Amino acid sequence: MKNLSDEYVWKALKEGDLNAFSILYKTYYPMLYNYGLKISRKVPLTEDTLQDFFLYVYEHRENLSDLDSIAPYLFSSYRRHLIKTLKKKSKIVSFDEMDVKVIDIQFTPEEILTHQESETFKNKNITVLLNKLPKRQKEAIYLKYYSGLNTNDIASIMEVNYQSAANTIHKAIKNLREEVSILQLINS
Amino acid sequence: MAKKNYNTIEDFLSDESFNNWAKANRLTDVDFWDEWIAYNPNKKDLVYEAKDIILGVQFKLNEPSKEKINSEWALLENKIKANNLEVQKKQSPSYFKLIGIAASILLLISVGLYTFNGNPEKITYKTAYGEVLNLKLMDGSLVTLNANSSIYYYKNDNRKVWLTGEAFFQVDKKTTTNAKFWVVTDDLNVEVYGTSFNVDTKHQKTAVFLEEGSIWLELKNGTTQKMTPGNFISYSSVNNLITEQKEKVDSRFKTSWKDGSIIFEKLPLVEAIQKIQDTYGLTAIFKDETCKTKLITGGIPITNLSICIKAIEKSANVKITKLKNQLIIQKK
Structure with missing residues (x-):
C-alpha cells in the first residue's frame, strides 16, 4: 500500500x-x-x-x-x-573492520519486555537466543519488531527483494521457536 | 473468513482473519480459528510459527524524550536558517529582497498553521478512486479508508477525526485515561470508547455500522442514539431523517470492502452498480430497464475494475461495456 x-x-x-x-x-x-x-x-x-x-x-x-x-x-x-x-x-x-552493509546488532535483556504476547518469547533465555541468530536475521528482527518497519521497507534497507526479506524474518522466528522448544525439553 | 487452502506460511500471514486470531482481536475470528486448528492438527506447527511472526518479539523502546527531540530540532533549524542567510547574502540585492518578501509571507503562513508551542498541525489522508488505504493514527487506532475518501485530524487533538467518504475504524481503548474518540461527519458525530465500526458518508447521509463494542451517535438535530453490535443506522441532516435502521446486519455486507471486496446478497443490480460507481468514480447507463432489477449475489474486488466488471456480467448475466468513464449495461 x-x-x-x-x-x-x-x-x-x-x-x-x-x-x-x-x-x-x-x-x-x-x-x-x-x-x-x-x-x-x-x-x-x-x-x-x-x-x-x-x-x-x-x-x-x-x-x-x-x-x-x-x-x-x-x-x-x-x-x-x-x-x-x-x-x-x-x-x-x-x-x-565494520562492513557498511552488514551490521551486527546485539540485544540486551533490558530491552526485551517482560510481558510478551507470544509464549515462545516469554523464555528467559530469549536474549541469548536472539544474539545467537545470524547477523542478517538479527537485523531483520530488529528492523521489523524494534523499528516497526514493514517488510517492503526492510527489503529495501537490506538491499534484497521482498520475498527474501520475508524469508529472513520467517527463518529467524523459526530458529527461535526451535531453540526455545529444545531448551524446554532439556529443562523438563 | 477462511475459504481457501492454507498450505504455506504466507497463506496464513496474508489472511486478515488469521491475523485477528493471532492478536486475539475479534471474537468471531478467534472462535473460527480455534476450531480450524482442532480440525487440522497437522498444520499446528505452521499455525503457531505464523502466529509468532505476527506477534513478534516485543521490545522496550529506549526512545529520546519529546523535549530532547524538540531541542535537537531547534538546533538544526537554526543552523539551516543561518546557512540560508549566508547563501542569500551572496546573491544579487534585488533577488535578496524578493526572497525577503517571500520569506516574510511564508513566515506569516506558517504562523497561521503553527502556533509556537502547540503547533496544531492538520494531518490529512486521501484516497483516489479504486484505492484503499490502511492507516494507523497517532493514538494507535486503525483506520481503513475506502476509495475516494478523506480523513483529517489535528496533531494536538488526535482522537477527533473528520471524515468524508467511507472508513472502517478500530479504535484503541484508552483504559487509563478513558479518553473518547470522535468521528465527525456532516450529519453526525460518533462518540467512541474502544470498538470497531464502519462510517459511510456517501450520498448526503451518514451510515454507521457497529461491529463490536458500543458507540453513541450525536445527530446534527441534537438527539443522541446508542448503538449495539450489529446495528446499522443511516441518517441525513439535509432532511433530518433516519433513512434506514436495522437491528442486526451481517457484518460482511457492511465491512467486507476493507478486505478488498464488496459482498452482495440478492441485491438489485442497480444498487450494486451504484456501489461500483462510488468505488471507481464512474457513471452508468442502463440500456434495458429490466436489467436494473436483476438480483446479484457474490463478491467483487474493489481495486480491480476489469475483474469487477467480469464478475458482475457473469453473476447478473448482462453485458457491460466501458466507454471512458461510463459503464453501459445491457441484456446479453
Missing part, C-alpha cells in the same frame, strides 16, 4: 518546505537514534552524526530522488554516514 503522507512530506521537503522537514525529522529521529545507538553504542556520537546527517539531507534536498517510502532511504543513508564517521574518528580496530 502506498504511503501517501510519506510521498507528500518528501515532495514538500524537496521544495524546501521547512515544516515538512520538521515533520520528517521528528518522525524518524527516535527510530534512527536507536538504530545509530545499536551500531555505534555511543550516545554523543549518535546525536552528532544524526544532526550532520539531517543537515546533509536538507542541504542536498534538490538532488534527492523521488521516493514512495522514506524509511529505507533514511536508514541506509544514515547507516552509511555513521559507519564512515566511525571509521574516520575511531582508533578502535573493531570499527575499522
Whole structure:
C-alpha cells in the first residue's frame, strides 16, 4: 500500500518546505537514534552524526530522488554516514573492520519486555537466543519488531527483494521457536 | 473468513482473519480459528510459527524524550536558517529582497498553521478512486479508508477525526485515561470508547455500522442514539431523517470492502452498480430497464475494475461495456 503522507512530506521537503522537514525529522529521529545507538553504542556520537546527517539531507534536498517510502532511504543513508564517521574518528580496530552493509546488532535483556504476547518469547533465555541468530536475521528482527518497519521497507534497507526479506524474518522466528522448544525439553 | 487452502506460511500471514486470531482481536475470528486448528492438527506447527511472526518479539523502546527531540530540532533549524542567510547574502540585492518578501509571507503562513508551542498541525489522508488505504493514527487506532475518501485530524487533538467518504475504524481503548474518540461527519458525530465500526458518508447521509463494542451517535438535530453490535443506522441532516435502521446486519455486507471486496446478497443490480460507481468514480447507463432489477449475489474486488466488471456480467448475466468513464449495461 502506498504511503501517501510519506510521498507528500518528501515532495514538500524537496521544495524546501521547512515544516515538512520538521515533520520528517521528528518522525524518524527516535527510530534512527536507536538504530545509530545499536551500531555505534555511543550516545554523543549518535546525536552528532544524526544532526550532520539531517543537515546533509536538507542541504542536498534538490538532488534527492523521488521516493514512495522514506524509511529505507533514511536508514541506509544514515547507516552509511555513521559507519564512515566511525571509521574516520575511531582508533578502535573493531570499527575499522565494520562492513557498511552488514551490521551486527546485539540485544540486551533490558530491552526485551517482560510481558510478551507470544509464549515462545516469554523464555528467559530469549536474549541469548536472539544474539545467537545470524547477523542478517538479527537485523531483520530488529528492523521489523524494534523499528516497526514493514517488510517492503526492510527489503529495501537490506538491499534484497521482498520475498527474501520475508524469508529472513520467517527463518529467524523459526530458529527461535526451535531453540526455545529444545531448551524446554532439556529443562523438563 | 477462511475459504481457501492454507498450505504455506504466507497463506496464513496474508489472511486478515488469521491475523485477528493471532492478536486475539475479534471474537468471531478467534472462535473460527480455534476450531480450524482442532480440525487440522497437522498444520499446528505452521499455525503457531505464523502466529509468532505476527506477534513478534516485543521490545522496550529506549526512545529520546519529546523535549530532547524538540531541542535537537531547534538546533538544526537554526543552523539551516543561518546557512540560508549566508547563501542569500551572496546573491544579487534585488533577488535578496524578493526572497525577503517571500520569506516574510511564508513566515506569516506558517504562523497561521503553527502556533509556537502547540503547533496544531492538520494531518490529512486521501484516497483516489479504486484505492484503499490502511492507516494507523497517532493514538494507535486503525483506520481503513475506502476509495475516494478523506480523513483529517489535528496533531494536538488526535482522537477527533473528520471524515468524508467511507472508513472502517478500530479504535484503541484508552483504559487509563478513558479518553473518547470522535468521528465527525456532516450529519453526525460518533462518540467512541474502544470498538470497531464502519462510517459511510456517501450520498448526503451518514451510515454507521457497529461491529463490536458500543458507540453513541450525536445527530446534527441534537438527539443522541446508542448503538449495539450489529446495528446499522443511516441518517441525513439535509432532511433530518433516519433513512434506514436495522437491528442486526451481517457484518460482511457492511465491512467486507476493507478486505478488498464488496459482498452482495440478492441485491438489485442497480444498487450494486451504484456501489461500483462510488468505488471507481464512474457513471452508468442502463440500456434495458429490466436489467436494473436483476438480483446479484457474490463478491467483487474493489481495486480491480476489469475483474469487477467480469464478475458482475457473469453473476447478473448482462453485458457491460466501458466507454471512458461510463459503464453501459445491457441484456446479453
